[in-house]
Amino acid sequence: xxxxxxxYTLLLRLLAMAATISAAVVMATSHETTTIFSITIxxxxxxxxxxxFFVIANSISAAYSLLTxxxxxxxxxSRWLVVFDVMIAMLLTGALASAGSISQVxxxxxxxxxxxxxxxxxxxxxxQVMAALxxxxxxxxxxxxxxxxxxxxxxxxxxx
Amino acid sequence: xxxxxxxYTLLLRLLAMAATISAAVVMATSHETTTIFSITIxxxxxxxxxxxFFVIANSISAAYSLLTxxxxxxxxxSRWLVVFDVMIAMLLTGALASAGSISQVxxxxxxxxxxxxxxxxxxxxxxQVMAALxxxxxxxxxxxxxxxxxxxxxxxxxxx
Numbered sequence: 274x275x276x277x278x279x280x281y282t283l284l285l286r287l288l289a290m291a292a293t294i295s296a297a298v299v300m301a302t303s304h305e306t307t308t309i310f311s312i313t314i315x316x317x318x319x320x321x322x323x324x325x326f327f328v329i330a331n332s333i334s335a336a337y338s339l340l341t342x343x344x345x346x347x348x349x350x351s352r353w354l355v356v357f358d359v360m361i362a363m364l365l366t367g368a369l370a371s372a373g374s375i376s377q378v379x380x381x382x383x384x385x386x387x388x389x390x391x392x393x394x395x396x397x398x399x400x401q402v403m404a405a406l407x408x409x410x411x412x413x414x415x416x417x418x419x420x421x422x423x424x425x426x427x428x429x430x431x432x433x
Numbered sequence: 434x435x436x437x438x439x440x441y442t443l444l445l446r447l448l449a450m451a452a453t454i455s456a457a458v459v460m461a462t463s464h465e466t467t468t469i470f471s472i473t474i475x476x477x478x479x480x481x482x483x484x485x486f487f488v489i490a491n492s493i494s495a496a497y498s499l500l501t502x503x504x505x506x507x508x509x510x511s512r513w514l515v516v517f518d519v520m521i522a523m524l525l526t527g528a529l530a531s532a533g534s535i536s537q538v539x540x541x542x543x544x545x546x547x548x549x550x551x552x553x554x555x556x557x558x559x560x561q562v563m564a565a566l567x568x569x570x571x572x573x574x575x576x577x578x579x580x581x582x583x584x585x586x587x588x589x590x591x592x593x
Contacts, residue, residue: 320545323534355584359519363577366523367530374483374531378538379546385480386539388548417523424515424584 278426283342285419290338292412293365297331300324300372300405305398316395323371324402330368331409334361334416355427358420365413369406376402438586443502445579450498452572453525457491460484460532460565465558476555483531484562490528491569494521494576515587518580525573529566536562 303324304317318324341354379399382390392399463484464477478484501514539559542550552559 316545321543322537356581359522359580359584362519363523363526366526370527370530371534374534375538377482378535378548383481385476386548386551388538388546391546420519421516424519 278422282419282422285415285422286338286341289412289415289419290335290342292408292415293331293335293338296405296409296412297328297335299401299408300331301328303398303401303405305395307394309394314394316391316398318402321375323375327368327372327405327409330364331412334365334412337361355420355423358416358423362413362416362420365409365416369409369413372402372409373406376406438582442579442582445575445582446498446501449572449575449579450495450502452568452575453491453495453498456565456569456572457488457495459561459568460491461488463558463561463565465555467554469554474554476551476558478562481535483535487528487532487565487569490524491572494525494572497521515580515583518576518583522573522576522580525569525576529569529573532562532569533566536566 300318304315306313306315308314318328337357344354376399378388378390379402380390380392382388460478464475466473466475468474478488497517504514536559538548538550539562540550540552542548
């Protein structure tokens, strides 16, 4: 039972690592150069602070996921795993919410604030950002499952 | 010891409720009307989807905090408390990150996307949004402490 649970968590961590690496790489490689009225516009992820934060947060999560794969099953470090898992889940939530909100402004703009949508001009860039957000969402979902699984199986009062 | 821990958590929940109520109310009452070149501009929180989400998320958290104050110390419901606490902490993280990113654009703008800062025109509105964000941050901090406290004191493998 405990071995099954550990194999299940390891699989989830492996998938979460793949999702967060992919989110970071897809966001970091998103760029497009376009010309409007003979003005060249270059869109890169680092021009928007939220996207940079998204890349950093997903890279940290990917590195952490890799680390946890090599932890001994019941070592001293694994005691703190749940705490770190919760922190990573919150970090990924923040990164996704932050990048998601900005990309929403990029797609729809905001008429009240006078911010125009930019996705019509740089649609390839926007699509790649969207792909990164979806990958980041999958990573967050996996970490949420890991956290809830650990809490519900290992937390004392929850045991029947 | 267990009684002390419960009193401590109750105090944290009470403070978290105050912080999240205040965050929701301050954000929901933020508005300013200003005139630029004889054009009247009205800034309200609901014009920005992230700010609406911030109000909803903090209201949900405040209502949840109120509910948890009346839970019996060791009832069936309190078993699920940690799971819900983690969900609330993630909800507050998302709300703060989302509203924070947009208010950053409001304050600094983004020269690459052509989004102009609006806080010079509606500074009272921006200051109130900032106050709501600080209150929301305190609520998030308190929920993070609640989650980490519960996990480290109640999680089985962490007990010495």
